[in-house]
Amino acid sequence: MAKQAPLKTDLVISMTLAETFLLLLFVVWYSVTPSAAENRPEIWKALAEERQQKIQQLQKQVAEQDRKVAELDAKIKWWRENFNADPPQSLAGLVEVLSSPQGKAVLFDVGRGYPRCEDENILVHASVVRGAMSMELLSRSPHLVEWSATLDVAVPAPSTVLNGWDAVHSFLSTVDGFYASRQSGSRCRFDYRLTYDTKEDYYDGRETFERSFYPAGISRVRQ
Numbered sequence: 001m002a003k004q005a006p007l008k009t010d011l012v013i014s015m016t017l018a019e020t021f022l023l024l025l026f027v028v029w030y031s032v033t034p035s036a037a038e039n040r041p042e043i044w045k046a047l048a049e050e051r052q053q054k055i056q057q058l059q060k061q062v063a064e065q066d067r068k069v070a071e072l073d074a075k076i077k078w079w080r081e082n083f084n085a086d087p088p089q090s091l092a093g094l095v096e097v098l099s100s101p102q103g104k105a106v107l108f109d110v111g112r113g114y115p116r117c118e119d120e121n122i123l124v125h126a127s128v129v130r131g132a133m134s135m136e137l138l139s140r141s142p143h144l145v146e147w148s149a150t151l152d153v154a155v156p157a158p159s160t161v162l163n164g165w166d167a168v169h170s171f172l173s174t175v176d177g178f179y180a181s182r183q184s185g186s187r188c189r190f191d192y193r194l195t196y197d198t199k200e201d202y203y204d205g206r207e208t209f210e211r212s213f214y215p216a217g218i219s220r221v222r223q
Contacts, residue, residue, distance in 0.1 A: 117188035
């Protein structure tokens, strides 16, 4: 009976080798078998759509950052062009600059619909006192004079005083024609000062002159 033992041992070893071979075969087979995603195109489609959405989100974020950078660059450029310096780094520095005469002038221009026509842009001083209207020329506009010369229209010299509604309206028509002659990229607007007496004078004066000018000072006559 003792001689049969080697046969059992050989049988056990043979079974173990067979199982090992099958295990290796299974591992190799599994490694080369297509995955579930490869067998199901809809999974690849879903993955591709998900990645495309992430790409689009990133593109939007980049575009938004580019917009903010461009906006900041434009503000810095505007500040440098108007103040010949970099923007202040503190609130106190900002208030100091904007409170200066230069800062006040810049803020005044910011609120304009059109830029100045000249460096000395206050063209006239209007007066409406108890219904009587007059207007004094305060400065000479080279652009206005040059344009009016082509039409043989004389522009009154500085210190000239025009009295009455007809004379004033005639001059305002000349100014409006000058505005209309300028191309859209070079539109501008002169400024004026107004002195008035009564409430009616105030409204009449502003309604008349602010069709052609921006106000640069309004005051009431001293009693």
